[in-house]
Amino acid sequence: MSHYLSLMVTSKKDSRPAIVWFRRDLRLTDQAALGAAVASGAPVLPVFVLDDGKAGAWKAGGAARWWLHHSLTQLHAVLRHHGTGLVLRRGDSAEVILALAKEVDACAIHTGILPEPWERAADDAVAKHLKGTDCAFHRHPTVLLHDPDTITTQAGKPFGVFTPFANAFLRGVPIGTPVPAPKRIKGADLPASEDISDWALRPTITWDAQFADAWVPGEAGAAATLDRFLDEAVNGYDVGRNAVSKAGSSSLSPFLHWGEISPTQVWAATLHTDHPHTAGPVAYRRELIWREFAAHVLWHHPTVPEEPLRPEFKAFRWRRDPRALKAWQRGQTGVPIVDAGMRQLWSIGWMHNRVRMITASYLVKHLLVPWEDGQAWFWETLVDADLGNNSVNWQWVAGCGADAAPFFRIFNPVLQGTKFDPDGDYVRRWVPELTKLDTRFIHEPWAAPNTALAAAGIILGKTYPKPMIDLAEGRARALAALRDTGGKRADQLV
Known part of the structure; x- marks a missing residue:
C-alpha cells in the first residue's frame, strides 16, 4: 500500500466515530472505556441507554432513578465542557446500541464490564452481532x-x-x-438525543424532598x-x-x-x-x-437476587405478613433503632450500614418476613441500590447465602442501639416522638415507667407504637422456624 493510500485509509477510519456506551460508570476520570476511545484517535460519541425491559423487576428503583437523573445531567455538562455531549436513547440496550452504531457508521463501541445478568446478556448480543464486521466491540474494567x-x-x-x-x-x-480525565475529547457529530425530562426519572410525589440536602450526585x-x-x-x-x-x-x-x-x-x-x-x-x-x-x-450465581444460595432455606417457613412489612417500611415497629433506620432510609435514600443490618435482622428474624420483601424495599428506596450488594447482604442477614451469618445469630435491637447509639442521638433525630425520653429508655420505651413516658409526652400505642412483638418471643419463634426447616438442626446450618 502506498504511503498516500495509507493516509487516506487512516483518515477515513479516524473520521468514523467510536461510541462510548456509558452505563454504571458515569465519570471521566479513570474511565477505561472513554480513555480507550479517546486514545484511538477517533471522534468520540458518548451515549447512555435507559433500558427498563431487560432488568425486569430489577430496573432502577425510585431513589436510584432520582440519582440517575442528576448524575446524567452532570455527566452531560462535564462532557460539554470537554468538547462533546451525551446522547440519550431508550429501549432494548443491545438493539439501541447496534442501531446507533449503524446510524453513525461507528468504527468501535467501548463499554464497561458489569456483573448484572441482563448487562452481560446485552454485551453478548452486541458482540455476537458485530462479529465479523468492521465495528469492533471492546469491554473494559470500569466498575x-x-x-x-x-x-x-x-x-x-x-x-x-x-x-x-x-x-x-x-x-x-x-x-x-487511577488515570486522569482526558483534557479534551474530540467529539463526533452528535445524533438526535432524547430529553432527560421526558424520562420522568424523578418521583411525581415529592418524597425525595430531603435528597438534595443530603447528596450532590455526579x-x-x-x-x-x-x-x-x-x-x-x-x-x-x-x-x-x-x-x-x-x-x-x-x-x-x-x-x-x-x-x-x-x-x-x-x-x-x-x-x-x-x-x-x-x-x-x-x-x-x-x-x-x-x-x-x-x-x-x-x-x-446470577439467580442470587431471587433464590437462596443454601437450598435448605427454600423450605424455610417465612410469614407473609403485609401488615408487619408495611409497619417496618414506615418505621412504625415500636422498636426505636429499627424505626429510626427505616425513616432515615425514606428521608434521604440511604441508611447507615450498621442500622441496615439491625433493621434487616429484625424483619427476617423477629418478624419472620421473607428476606426478598426486605430486599425489594431497599431496592426501591436506596440511592445506592446495587444488585450484588443488596442481594448478597440480605442473604447474609437471612443466613441463606454466601458467607452468611447463621440464622440463629439474632441481633437484639435494644442491645445494638445501646451499643452503637448510646446517647440516643440517632433515634432522636429520626424518631422525634421520642426526643424528650430519658436516655435510659430511649431504645426500649416500653420499659420506661409511666412517669418517664408522661414527662416525655409519650403515650405508647398512640403517639408512638407499642412493639409489634416481644423481642424474646420473636427470637424464640425464629429459632423454632429454623428447627423446622427441612428437618435441619441449628448446628447443622452453621
Missing part, C-alpha cells in the same frame, strides 16, 4: 477492581466465603494507578465526598463506622454504584493518607473487597 473469572479457589471454583476470597484478592489482584460530588472522608473519618474508620449518629462512614456507596468515582480511585486515595496501613484505612479497603465479593457472587 470493579477484579475480573470475576480470574479469582478462583484452589479447585478452580468461585468463592463462597469472604475471608478466603479477600486473601486471594490481596494476593492476586494488581490495582493500578463526579464532582463524589470527589468532594471522598475528600471529606479522607480528612475527617478514614483514620478512625475501624471504630467510627459503627457509631450510627456520627459521620464515620464514607457515604461513597451511591457514587461507587453509579461509577461517578472508580474503586481504583478510592483504593488509591486510602493509600495516600498519612497512615495508610493502620486499622482505619485497612478496614475501609476491606469494605471495598466485600463489594468485589458481592459482585463475584452475583457473577457466578
Whole structure:
C-alpha cells in the first residue's frame, strides 16, 4: 500500500466515530472505556441507554432513578465542557446500541464490564452481532477492581466465603494507578438525543424532598465526598463506622454504584493518607473487597437476587405478613433503632450500614418476613441500590447465602442501639416522638415507667407504637422456624 493510500485509509477510519456506551460508570476520570476511545484517535460519541425491559423487576428503583437523573445531567455538562455531549436513547440496550452504531457508521463501541445478568446478556448480543464486521466491540474494567473469572479457589471454583476470597484478592489482584480525565475529547457529530425530562426519572410525589440536602450526585460530588472522608473519618474508620449518629462512614456507596468515582480511585486515595496501613484505612479497603465479593457472587450465581444460595432455606417457613412489612417500611415497629433506620432510609435514600443490618435482622428474624420483601424495599428506596450488594447482604442477614451469618445469630435491637447509639442521638433525630425520653429508655420505651413516658409526652400505642412483638418471643419463634426447616438442626446450618 502506498504511503498516500495509507493516509487516506487512516483518515477515513479516524473520521468514523467510536461510541462510548456509558452505563454504571458515569465519570471521566479513570474511565477505561472513554480513555480507550479517546486514545484511538477517533471522534468520540458518548451515549447512555435507559433500558427498563431487560432488568425486569430489577430496573432502577425510585431513589436510584432520582440519582440517575442528576448524575446524567452532570455527566452531560462535564462532557460539554470537554468538547462533546451525551446522547440519550431508550429501549432494548443491545438493539439501541447496534442501531446507533449503524446510524453513525461507528468504527468501535467501548463499554464497561458489569456483573448484572441482563448487562452481560446485552454485551453478548452486541458482540455476537458485530462479529465479523468492521465495528469492533471492546469491554473494559470500569466498575470493579477484579475480573470475576480470574479469582478462583484452589479447585478452580468461585468463592463462597469472604475471608478466603479477600486473601486471594490481596494476593492476586494488581490495582493500578487511577488515570486522569482526558483534557479534551474530540467529539463526533452528535445524533438526535432524547430529553432527560421526558424520562420522568424523578418521583411525581415529592418524597425525595430531603435528597438534595443530603447528596450532590455526579463526579464532582463524589470527589468532594471522598475528600471529606479522607480528612475527617478514614483514620478512625475501624471504630467510627459503627457509631450510627456520627459521620464515620464514607457515604461513597451511591457514587461507587453509579461509577461517578472508580474503586481504583478510592483504593488509591486510602493509600495516600498519612497512615495508610493502620486499622482505619485497612478496614475501609476491606469494605471495598466485600463489594468485589458481592459482585463475584452475583457473577457466578446470577439467580442470587431471587433464590437462596443454601437450598435448605427454600423450605424455610417465612410469614407473609403485609401488615408487619408495611409497619417496618414506615418505621412504625415500636422498636426505636429499627424505626429510626427505616425513616432515615425514606428521608434521604440511604441508611447507615450498621442500622441496615439491625433493621434487616429484625424483619427476617423477629418478624419472620421473607428476606426478598426486605430486599425489594431497599431496592426501591436506596440511592445506592446495587444488585450484588443488596442481594448478597440480605442473604447474609437471612443466613441463606454466601458467607452468611447463621440464622440463629439474632441481633437484639435494644442491645445494638445501646451499643452503637448510646446517647440516643440517632433515634432522636429520626424518631422525634421520642426526643424528650430519658436516655435510659430511649431504645426500649416500653420499659420506661409511666412517669418517664408522661414527662416525655409519650403515650405508647398512640403517639408512638407499642412493639409489634416481644423481642424474646420473636427470637424464640425464629429459632423454632429454623428447627423446622427441612428437618435441619441449628448446628447443622452453621
